[in-house]
Amino acid sequence: MKNVYKITTKKDEPTYKIINGDNVLGLKKIPTRSIDLIATDSPYAINFAGNKWDNDVVSQEALGESFRVLKHGAFMLCFASSRTDHIVKCRAEQEGFIVKDTIMYVYGTGQIHTYKYGREIESELNKLGKTNANLVQEHLNHSIKLRPAYEPCIVLQKPYRKGQTHAQSIICGGCGSMDIYNTRFNNGDKLRYPSNFIHDNSEQVLEQFATTGKSGVANYFYYPKPSVEEKNYGCEHLPKRGKNYSGSISKNKNTKPQANFHDTVKPVALMKHLIEIFCPSGGVVLDIFNGSSSTGVAAIQSKYSFIGIELCPDYCQIGLARMNKHLSDINHPTECEFEVLLTTEEAA
Numbered sequence: 001m002k003n004v005y006k007i008t009t010k011k012d013e014p015t016y017k018i019i020n021g022d023n024v025l026g027l028k029k030i031p032t033r034s035i036d037l038i039a040t041d042s043p044y045a046i047n048f049a050g051n052k053w054d055n056d057v058v059s060q061e062a063l064g065e066s067f068r069v070l071k072h073g074a075f076m077l078c079f080a081s082s083r084t085d086h087i088v089k090c091r092a093e094q095e096g097f098i099v100k101d102t103i104m105y106v107y108g109t110g111q112i113h114t115y116k117y118g119r120e121i122e123s124e125l126n127k128l129g130k131t132n133a134n135l136v137q138e139h140l141n142h143s144i145k146l147r148p149a150y151e152p153c154i155v156l157q158k159p160y161r162k163g164q165t166h167a168q169s170i171i172c173g174g175c176g177s178m179d180i181y182n183t184r185f186n187n188g189d190k191l192r193y194p195s196n197f198i199h200d201n202s203e204q205v206l207e208q209f210a211t212t213g214k215s216g217v218a219n220y221f222y223y224p225k226p227s228v229e230e231k232n233y234g235c236e237h238l239p240k241r242g243k244n245y246s247g248s249i250s251k252n253k254n255t256k257p258q259a260n261f262h263d264t265v266k267p268v269a270l271m272k273h274l275i276e277i278f279c280p281s282g283g284v285v286l287d288i289f290n291g292s293s294s295t296g297v298a299a300i301q302s303k304y305s306f307i308g309i310e311l312c313p314d315y316c317q318i319g320l321a322r323m324n325k326h327l328s329d330i331n332h333p334t335e336c337e338f339e340v341l342l343t344t345e346e347a348a
């Protein structure tokens with residue numbers, strides 16, 4: 001394959017790269033079986049906050065290319081929505097992945113969606129020259145959505161090479177097991193093993209445990225949604241944008257202008273916890289929906305090499321700023337590389 005990237009090995013210093021372009025094009029430049037983990041936060045296809053990019057989940061082609069670049073036995077973690085995660089799972093299975101698990105990230109900040117259906121029904125009845133006060137009253141405060149309280153993180157695995165056992169696969173490529181030992185966490189009294197349930201430790205979530213005793217919650221790893229400080233760390237020199245910014249981005253009316261104006265930033269500690277479980281030490285982590293590069297910052301903190309692919313140039317600048325600040329904090333010898341990919345039409 002021409003123009004493929006050189007991927008660092010365990011002997012080298014970790015390297016960091018952000019690619020601005022479509023993930024299928026970016027993936028095509030990555031050598032076959034060179035990646036130890038893909039950890040990504042796919043669009044949910046729910047038109048979240050009016051973001052144009054939230055129109056489809058990870059594409060069939062991107063999943064096929066993801067399968068190709070992963071080593072045998074390696075994992076792909078893909079955040080999804082509780083409404084559309086089945087599409088990701090079906091597409092992934094078609095490409096050869098095994099659906100290993102679904103981790104639930106439970107949080108308390110989901111917004112209730114109310115809609116005045118009663119009023120809509122009333123106006124439809126009016127058009128028909130009818131009235132039905134009981135029907136209107138009954139549907140007055142109904143909704144078409146439940147309050148979202150968790151995000152599924154789908155755990156996919158590329159099968160071992162044909163005829164190989166788990167142990168043989170680990171000897172060949174290092175991938176295939178989950179480090180549940182070194183990722184145990186101390187939530188007060190003793191070390192706990194990671195599980196497929198993670199929460200944000202919010203009051204709302206803790207209350208749900210109140211009937212069985214709050215101590216039950218200590219069994220689970222938790223990390224809150226990222227703070228404004230965490231999101232913007234390293235981006236101080238970038239322009240602040242928000243509800244008035246008319247680029248390809250957010251229409252979220254509640255967003256105050258800020259340098260990192262990405263609407264769906266994942267907590268770095270959550271991504272760090274996940275990649276430390278699923279990526280062998282010194283491995284290469286890839287995020288094919290890089291956004292503001294939370295996975296990249298987590299990779300720096302865990303000393304993995306990292307490649308992030310992101311379509312939107314503005315998000316790439318935010319990701320670069322965050323990554324470079326974290327790299328300079330640990331006196332890393334190099335900055336994060338940046339490459340803009342041309343589309344096939346642009347390149348012609």
Ligand SMILES: C[S@@+](CC[C@H](N)C(=O)[O-])C[C@H]1O[C@@H](n2cnc3c(N)ncnc32)[C@H](O)[C@@H]1O
Nearest residue numbers: 022023041053265266289291292293294310311
């Ligand atoms: C859910 S967000 C990821 C947010 C990220 N986890 C963070 O913490 O900032 C999904 C991102 O995928 C990007 N995206 C959508 N389609 C893409 C494509 N085909 N190739 C590359 N990036 C894409 C969007 O611009 C958006 O930033």
